Amino acid sequence: MTMIRGAMAIFKRDFRKFLGNPFVLMFTLLMPIMYLVVFGNAMGGTITHVPVGVVQEGPPFNETPLFINGVVALRHFSQADNPPLFDVTVYTSEDNAKKALADAKISGVVVFPSEVSSDHAVRLYVDSSDYMTPTMIESGVRGVLQGLGAYNLVLVSRIYGDIKYIQFFGVGVIVMAIFMTTMMGGGIALIKDREMGIHEGYLVTPVKRTSIIVGMISSGTVRAFLAGLIIFIVGALITGVMIQSMEDFLLVLLVIFIASIGVTSLMVSIASRFSNQQEYASVTAFLNLILFMTSGAFYPTIGMPDWLRWITVINPEWYTVHALRSIILRGQGLAVIMPDLIALLIFSAFAILLGITTYRRTLE
């Protein structure tokens, strides 16, 4: 009897505390629902509108019936009742098409032979740094040719070689390392320090408020940067991806650094907003889920429904993953990742401002 009384008392106490924090409660329930929606849509979505280039072999660039019919058929090719699988762009020269492929504007190039005869092969170039699209393009093109009754040989060329899923995913893990170190390690430590009155202790010394914030953001940035760097090196060893040049290596460091400073500042502002560790943890777990899922680290964002793909537009992790993948898997340079860098710089600048203002508010 006394055992039950004691157990009941503890049950009641725990439950009261559980219900007493509706914010945490809401996020705990929201989590699995978001998992369902985000995961379900991101992973199970049907891939459509894969951008492919089509070009007639030449010179001379006489459009053969196979080319004309092929373009039409590719445009209308779809799986079951889904929207068309391909967004077809017709290029006038093979070089232009290949350049577009190298710049990752399109995912594949179909080169139709200059003569209609089954002993001339249809050449197919695919961006093999993407995990899903190469096989889709290949099967699509074969299907179209079969439908047209053209039994040409299809020569598939994977322009970045055979990239395994682990290599594709390995790049995403770097971003995860930056995010986790900052949000889990840094944020909780910051909230604890504030609870213990350590930050208040700073305020009774002549130290400048700006110094406090700059010190905190810089230590967090270095920590996140080191985490990203270590995972990058360990990941390269595990997945067997090697950086081609010193310039690429420095670019990787640059991307990791900008992402680190942005994520750290974001963490400072979130940790300043929530004085409760539990609340902070549920918010960051939620953020981690939604940002990582839509970063394209797991699965190409092309398969996501439109509304989810909108999140990728404002998702710093997406730009980081994209930039890192461009450098590490495709060996592309500054020119290609420039838009990603600009987006990351905008995010970081915004996060620093937000971090400073929210943190300052906790001091006053």
Next chain:
Amino acid sequence: MSGQENRKPVQEDSPTGIPDISMKNPVSADPRVCATSSGESIIRIDHLTKIFRDKNRTVTAVDDVTFDVKRGEIFGLLGPNGAGKSTLIRILTTLLAPTSGTACVDTYDISENPEQIRSIIGVCPQNSTLDVELTAYDNLEFYGKLVNIRDEILDERIYELLAMADLRDRAQAPVGTFSGGMKRKLEIVRAFIHHPLILFLDEPTIGLDPESRREVWHQITRLNDEKTTIILTTHYMDEAEKLCNRIAFVDKGKLISLDTLDNLKRLIPSGDIIEIGCGEITDPLISELSAIPQIISVAAKKQKIEVRARNGTQVMPVIYAIFEKFSVNMTSISIRAPSLEDVFIYLTGRKLDDGNNESAQPANGRRRGT
């Protein structure tokens, strides 16, 4: 401490009860007032009021307080939990802006020159803010850099402080391995690293064992010998009696009394307390005792008579004589001067350690108790 009617209009703090430190004080006096008449007072507090506003309630944590602290003294702020001691300290250390009133710390106004004040004060908060993962040396080094001590002298100064706290041999040990008293001493010398003019100690011996408390007191006295003015809050009477030159009683945000220990004790009209243990208590004995002119009151308790008398020591022989006369066997006798606790009870009608005081601050997770 009257002045309810002439109190200045109070300003609204933020609804969360978190005040805005940057807020300019509307009734702040001319800053030159602080700069000119410094003299022997190092802190001058003038009609200081702090009101916390919450959604649910309004709490006056500091209620129209005016007093001075003299240069070089150990000044005690004594009062029960929630009396407003910590709030007052937080205002003087520039962490909070007052709702109204002014205060000068040395030659600076708390609202006008908070930055100058921060460089001449040392603060040891109630809750430890040491980094337990770091060594004693690292803790001091970190703090030394915060208060901007030159690198050339920092190392030497750290060892000086460690020696002062008898922790020299533990310089490279993590603070987490220290006892409560050692941590406290380290924290107190840390606040002293830049030779502050004023050292604020908020409940310096709370939660310590008697041995550690004595060590901390010793430490405080030594720092005071270095011409540092020390302001400490406490709710322990023995601490205040032992350390403080002057004591301010604070209760419910108000300053009740401020004087030296001896003068405070003289406030009690009932004089010394003499307790006599005896076998039998008879009415003639009681009436004979009451007839002694210096005796104020006689109370018979179980196996004990409690006598209150002026100049108790002189009355003692007379009491002996009366007991002889009635041939009553005296088993024990003791005399004691009224303690600070007795003074506090006399002034407020309540015990100092009374835990049932309403907290003077709103229930806010970000602010610790007083």
